[in-house]
Structures are given as C-alpha cells and as structure tokens.
Amino acid sequence: MKKKILKKCDIEYENDIKSGTSPLVFDFSKPSPIPSNNDAKNLELIKIINDFGISHQAYKKLATHFNKILELSTEITYRACTPYLGSKLLKCYSDLEENIYSVCPKGCMMFNEAHKIVCKHCGEDCYKADKNNKDGMPVAAKNMVQISLVRQLALVLANSTTKAEMLYRHNHEQISDGSKSDIFDGHAYQTRDIFSPMRMILPFCLIILNATILNLPPMVYYKKNQMLQIEMIPGPSAPLDFWSFLKPTLLELKVLQEEGMVVKTQTAII
Numbered sequence: 147m148k149k150k151i152l153k154k155c156d157i158e159y160e161n162d163i164k165s166g167t168s169p170l171v172f173d174f175s176k177p178s179p180i181p182s183n184n185d186a187k188n189l190e191l192i193k194i195i196n197d198f199g200i201s202h203q204a205y206k207k208l209a210t211h212f213n214k215i216l217e218l219s220t221e222i223t224y225r226a227c228t229p230y231l232g233s234k235l236l237k238c239y240s241d242l243e244e245n246i247y248s249v250c251p252k253g254c255m256m257f258n259e260a261h262k263i264v265c266k267h268c269g270e271d272c273y274k275a276d277k278n279n280k281d282g283m284p285v286a287a288k289n290m291v292q293i294s295l296v297r298q299l300a301l302v303l304a305n306s307t308t309k310a311e312m313l314y315r316h317n318h319e320q321i322s323d324g325s326k327s328d329i330f331d332g333h334a335y336q337t338r339d340i341f342s343p344m345r346m347i348l349p350f351c352l353i354i355l356n357a358t359i360l361n362l363p364p365m366v367y368y369k370k371n372q373m374l375q376i377e378m379i380p381g382p383s384a385p386l387d388f389w390s391f392l393k394p395t396l397l398e399l400k401v402l403q404e405e406g407m408v409v410k411t412q413t414a415i416i
Contacts, residue, residue, distance in 0.1 A: 170406075298374040302359065
C-alpha cells in the first residue's frame with residue numbers, strides 16, 4: 147500500500163476546511179425574467195458564439211462590424227452586444243453566479259483571506275498602490291472568476307430533463323455474464339483512472355478546472371454543454387499554491403457531503 151505524504155500546504159488547507167452547520171439551499175422557485183426582444187436576440191447571439199467556439203477577440207470584432215452596419219438604419223434599434231455587455235446580460239437571465247477572487251499578479255496563489263496583502267511566494271502586492279474603488283476599498287492587482295460547482299449541480303437537478311438523465315447510473319445494471327454494456331462496466335471507470343479528454347497547446351500556463359457528472363449517460367457527459375466549468379486559473383506560470391485556488395470548491399463539497407443541499411423549483415423541493 148502506498149503511503150500518502152502530506153505536504154505542509156495540504157495540512158494547512160485540510161485544517162482550514164471546516165464542517166458546515168446547515169444544508170446548502172438553492173431557491174429557483176421564482177419565474178425567470180422575460181427578456182425583451184433585443185435581449186432575446188443577443189442571448190441567441192451569445193449561444194451561437196459559444197456553440198461554434200468563436201474566440202473573444204473575434205466575437206468583439208464581429209459585434210463592432212455588425213453594429214456599424216446596423217447604425218446605418220434609422221428603423222432598426224437592435225445592436226449586437228459586445229462580450230462585456232453579453233456577460234452582463236447573462237447575469238440578468240441566468241441563475242449562475244460568479245465569485246470574484248483576487249490572485250497574485252504572477253499567478254502564484256489565490257488570496258482567500260481579506261487580510262492577505264502580499265503574496266507569500268513572490269512578494270507581489272495583492273492590491274494596486276493608492277487606488278480604491280467607488281466604495282473606498284482597495285483595488286485588487288489581478289482578479290479571477292469562479293463559478294460555484296455546487297450551484298451548478300443544483301441547476302442541473304432543477305432542470306427536469308437533466309435530472310432524469312442523471313438517473314442513468316442509478317438504473318444501470320451490469321450484465322450477469324460479465325459482458326460490458328457501457329463504460330460503467332469497464333475497469334477504467336471502476337478504478338477511476340485519471341485521463342485528460344482535452345489537450346491544449348498554449349504559449350503560457352492556463353489551467354482549466356472542469357467537473358464531469360458521471361451519473362449522466364456516457365455518450366453525453368463529456369459534451370461541452372454537459373461539463374461544469376468551475377474556473378480558469380490564470381498564468382502566466384503554473385501556480386505555486388494550487389490548493390489555494392481549490393479551497394472555495396473544497397469548502398462547498400465538504401458541506402455538500404456532510405450536510406447535503408436543498409433545491410427549490412417552481413414545482414418541487416428536491
């Protein structure tokens with residue numbers, strides 16, 4: 147049996163992750179707001195951009211080009227939203243919420259505690275010198291976004307279609323003669339071998355943290371629209387304190403494991 151050797155940082159974050167006191171509650175019972183005609187067009191535009199994997203820069207140039215053409219008309223009021231306005235639009239009509247964290251400008255670590263003002267690895271300042279926001283709070287030198295994994299799971303359960311699909315693993319049975327009917331019967335799944343379904347070649351370090359719901363049918367759970375993206379850890383180099391980026395997600399998972407969660411929809415409480 148291999149003996150696990152805990153590093154100092156492993157012990158530090160293991161001690162930091164404390165148990166929750168109550169289940170996580172997600173309330174999606176209120177009807178979603180109805181977008182205006184122009185907002186609906188832009189939501190469809192964002193979907194097309196995502197479906198075809200159009201880059202941020204290309205999207206920005208396309209929106210600018212289309213708007214120059216649309217401005218020639220005195221009757222058409224629609225304008226294609228830019229990536230920035232698109233993110234604002236998604237916030238209005240999506241139940242997803244983003245969490246903003248400050249990170250070391252060199253990508254060494256994420257600052258989980260408000261009192262941290264200097265990176266313990268490289269000495270870079272956490273905040274910009276002599277610069278405050280409109281509320282008088284110091285401005286972070288560099289930020290990153292995380293999307294709550296547990297909230298994404300709650301949204302999956304709140305959707306009747308994906309909720310039904312997640313019963314696949316529960317209802318699956320291995321054939322008595324030992325033959326393999328799908329991936330759940332194979333050695334790779336049962337031993338949880340780690341593999342990388344996506345590989346990217348980039349001139350800098352970029353770590354993408356995704357989650358896959360293995361309860362879904364194996365033919366769909368690695369599709370882009372079924373995977374849950376939690377965060378993209380910025381570079382320019384590999385983090386020196388990887389666990390600091392995982393801490394918020396690990397905290398959520400610990401509460402989920404020990405206390406569970408409640409999902410409220412318009413028709414049921416799960």
